Amino acid sequence: MADKPSQSSAGKSPQAFLTQTDPSTNNPRPGNVSALLMELRREVAELRETISRQLLADRRNASIKIGNRIAARDGEMLTALYSAKTGERVPHFPETVDTLSRLSEREQDCLLLALGESMGGTSDAKSMRLRLAIGIEHYDGAGGKTFLFGRND
Numbered sequence: 001m002a003d004k005p006s007q008s009s010a011g012k013s014p015q016a017f018l019t020q021t022d023p024s025t026n027n028p029r030p031g032n033v034s035a036l037l038m039e040l041r042r043e044v045a046e047l048r049e050t051i052s053r054q055l056l057a058d059r060r061n062a063s064i065k066i067g068n069r070i071a072a073r074d075g076e077m078l079t080a081l082y083s084a085k086t087g088e089r090v091p092h093f094p095e096t097v098d099t100l101s102r103l104s105e106r107e108q109d110c111l112l113l114a115l116g117e118s119m120g121g122t123s124d125a126k127s128m129r130l131r132l133a134i135g136i137e138h139y140d141g142a143g144g145k146t147f148l149f150g151r152n153d
Contacts, residue, residue, distance in 0.1 A: 054116070057082040065135025072097045072136040081134065084116030097136060101127075 043112045061081045066077050078092035078100070090111065094100040103111070109119045115133045119126065131137070 022141075053087040054084050057084050057087055068135040069137070076136065078136075081115060083114045085114065090114045094134075100131065100134070100136075 064079050064081055068081075070076075071078055073086050075096075077095050077099070078093065080089045082088065083090050091114075092107070092110070094103060094111075105123050105126065108123070108130055111130055112119045112126060112133070115130075117129055121129070
């Protein structure tokens with residue numbers, strides 16, 4: 001039981017476990033090494049889980065983006081991507097390109113957040129970022145297109 005950190009130590013930085021000063025060096029000395037190690041192990045496990053979830057979502061989304069590009073070109077239904085945060089399908093994902101183009105700025109922000117994309121910038125910048133994140137082309141208004149893999153994909 002002595003090796004188990006208290007509930008109050010959960011989420012503390014390693015410095016929180018340094019409670020004494022070594023008089024010979026005037027450096028902090030660990031007050032509870034066992035609790036510090038358990039906290040560090042927990043944090044490493046959480047980081048591994050987060051990285052694994054993000055990599056899996058990225059891998060799944062890579063092929064879905066290609067399918068969405070083809071679906072958008074052919075006027076078919078889009079396939080929902082996986083959230084970088086949860087690893088689950090993004091809820092309220094637009095079913096078609098037309099639905100995507102009618103999203104409010106708030107709805108765009110929610111999708112960008114779920115996909116791990118930046119929510120900054122103008123509404124046009126968000127729209128372009130969202131379309132690219134989904135895997136579909138973006139018309140720049142001057143007749144030019146931006147594609148997922150460049151102009152000639």
